[in-house]
Amino acid sequence: MTNPDQKTLNSILDGYPGEPVNLLPMLQAVQTKFRYLPREAIILVAEKLSLPKSRVFAVANFYRALSLTPKGEKVFTVCQGTACHLRGAPVVIGALEKALGLNLGQTSPDGRYGLESVNCLGACALAPVVTVDGVLHGAMTAKKAAKLV
Amino acid sequence: MRFADPDQLQDYCLNLPPVPPRRLWVCGGPGCLASGAEDLLAALRMEATKSGLKDTAELSCEPTGCLGLCQRGQLVTTEPDGYVYEKVSVEDAYEIVDQTLLAGLPVSRLCQDPSDPKAKNHPFYLPQKRLIMRRFGRINPERFDDYLRTGGYQALALAVRLGPEEVAFRIEASGLRGRGGSGFPAGRKWKACRTAEGDQKYVLANGDEGDPGAFMNRSLMEGDPLAIIEGLTLGAYAVGANQGYIYVRHEYPLSVARLRLSISNAEQCGLLGDNILGSGFSFKLSVVEGGGAFVCGESTALMASIEGREGQPRVKYVRSTERGLWDKPTLLQNVETWANVPLIVENGPQWFKSLGSESNPGTKIFSLVGQVRRSGLAELPLGTKIRTVVEEVGGGHLPGRFIKAVQTGGPSGGCLPVSELDLPLDFDRLPAAGTIMGSGGLIVIDDLSCMVDVARYFTKFLMTESCGKCLPCREGLAVIDGLLNDLCQSKAQIGDTDKLKELALTLSETALCGLGQSAANPVISTIRYFHHEYIEHEQGYCRSGRCQGMFIVNIDSDLCSGCGACQTACPSGAIIGRERKVRQVNTSKCISCGACLATCHFGALKTARRANHE
Secondary structure, eight states: OOOOOHHHHHHHHTTSOSOGGGHHHHHHHHHHHHSSOOHHHHHHHHHHHTOOHHHHHHHHHHOTTOOSSOOOSEEEEEEOOHHHHHTTHHHHHHHHHHHHTOOTTOBOTTSSEEEEEESOOSOGGGOSOEEETTEEEOSOOHHHHHHHO | OOOSSHHHHHHHHHTOOOOOSSEEEEEOSHHHHHTTHHHHHHHHHHHHHHTTOOOOSSOSEEEESOOSOGGGOSOEEEETTOBEEOSOOGGGHHHIIIIIIHHOOOOGGGSSSTTOOBGGGSTTTTTOOOSTTTTTTTOOTTOHHHHHHTTTTHHHHHHHHHOHHHHHHHHHHHTOBOTTTTOOBHHHHHHHHHHSOOSOOEEEEEEOOOOTTOOHHHHHHHHOHHHHHHHHHHHHHHHTOOEEEEEEOTTOHHHHHHHHHHHHHHHHTTSSBSSGGGSSOOBEEEEEEOOSOGGGGSHHHHHHHHTTSOOOOOOOSSOTTTSOGGGSOEEEEEHHHHHHHHHHHHHOHHHHHTSEETTEESEEEEEEEESSSSOEEEEEETTOBHHIIIIIISOOSOTTOOEEEEEESGGGSEEEEGGGTTSBOSTTHHHHTTOOOTTSEEEEEETTSOHHHHHHHHHHHHHHHOOSOSHHHHHHHHHHHHHHHHHHTTOOOTTHHHHHHHHHHHHHHHOSSHHHHTTTHHHHHHHHHOHHHHHHHHTTOOTTSOSTTSOEEEEOTTTOOOOOHHHHHOTTSOEEOOTTSOOEEOTTTOOOOOTTGGGOSSSOEEEEOOGGGO
16 A cells, blocks of 8 residues: 655645646546545645535545545456346455455455456446456356456 | 538548458457457457458457347458357457458358358347447448448538528437337427527436346447447537537446547547537537446436535426536436437438327337346337347247246336237336336246245345435335335235235335336236235245245156256255156255256246145
């Protein structure tokens, strides 16, 4: 996990004009850099946009793509789209939970691994699919999923 | 190059450098990209260079938009012959270059029908009419000149000569309806926004495709981004907007990148920005990346999200065309609706009305997925029968199975039984049967899927994605989800189905936004058509073998081929038998997990009630 320092935060956020329309893009940029939204970032964004901290926090809390706690370095994401569900995503989730020792939605205590789900990646013909750090693996089975770990 | 007026644009288009006489197009749809389309493209280019092909203005091997036949990816199509190659791998690159690119001959072994390699005769493509997808397999979506060469921006060049009134008239007269799900007449929105008072107006494109099992908007944004941009420009010109936003789903980073690149290319050519084509009309466009919330596909939630707030819907007592984004008149349409606009402006409303059915003109992109032979993306005239899509385009059921239902319209839609498959896909007939067309998702469900589980799946999805603003949706879905879980875990009570139905109907009548009002559709439609499965679940039996512990497995000795696939799959050693002999089940060992059921291609495995429930 990277520690947030004011300088890095400023360098990420300085490019954005101070208008509320940039709230979500700014939070997304911080999320991409730190894999979560540090407390300092929420305060700084609120200052830069002249918005109440509560409003920034509300937005940070609402969107699934934003997280208030650090996400894992290596994230396994299981697609839970309809096609994936029908073709066995629940079994794949079970296998990954077992292999990683994590429940869906959790990050390992050392911050190295995360297990998440996504609603649909649009690769339905390859269902069920799992992405590892953005790389997609199709036609998953319990055995193949465990091998990914 | 910056075009000062329509004539300069026309001149430029007429004088574009020629393309190579033969070209290979590598499918860059979501499925093919995931299976390594980039490696395949690199291999083809390497072979082409090795064989001494000198590239003229453009390369002979290029990536293109989704070719649709995702199940058979990776796909390659050719110009000018129009062959389509399936299941192509890097190892096939030499042969494809040698035979097709150099000699114009098909590589028959990569074709569905070796005697007829042309895509247009393929059963998947035969019933289709690819208009919105017409550039998929003809352009590299990242090359601006490719778009111009295939008729791009001709509609805008025409529009600035016709004037805004005529553009708006053409859309109204065409009868175009919103492709995002509601089917609202586009012309009415355009007129309302055009006549709304105010100097500042906005046009928005909804690319927040959140329905699970749907990828038509993604394919469109990645396959022909400029068609959406040209459509928005035409819309802005007609209603008098000078700023537009395309709201794209967070999970689609490539869509965001392609749209941004295309916007920047259009700006450089003076097709976005100030004084477009010398008309005095100025228009700025930007892309907004969503935050991963399904509810932002709802129009008012989407606008709240662009404004930098939580994406929660509001009550629509004032239409967005009067007070939308930042309380200004706003014209919001789905990206596919926008992509129709250049076609209509250029070819006229009468041409558009000649496609599709009377009150549902035009074509629509459908994503066909689930338990069907050929999953993929297909564009068909509205009014096409569901059966045509499932059986002809999709090739029907998987071996040894039978189709039980087709789910349409995403999580807010409903399930139709096979008896209803002759219904036409349009905005008017499906609601009467208890579902909607929605954004065009078609999910095929066969006998191995449990309809109560399907309802549970959609309910859980909607419960997780509920924004929490209104009580019926926030709390109602949680209670419905609990009852469905009980049904799928043999914990239900007699009468729970009636309770579910009452809750579902109450939710439909009382939720705040369209998503909440339709959130109970999966439950209502499955109870309507598959009531018997609910009653069986109340009694602890799941006929589909999906809900664990709620069935036993029997083997029909007349149908069993003795292949032993089920025996290999059984984790508890409950299936017995040897070599090519008929298999049997030792019921006392069967843990009713259902692992064997999908392995049988002969339909020999049957579920039955457990003894204690008989």
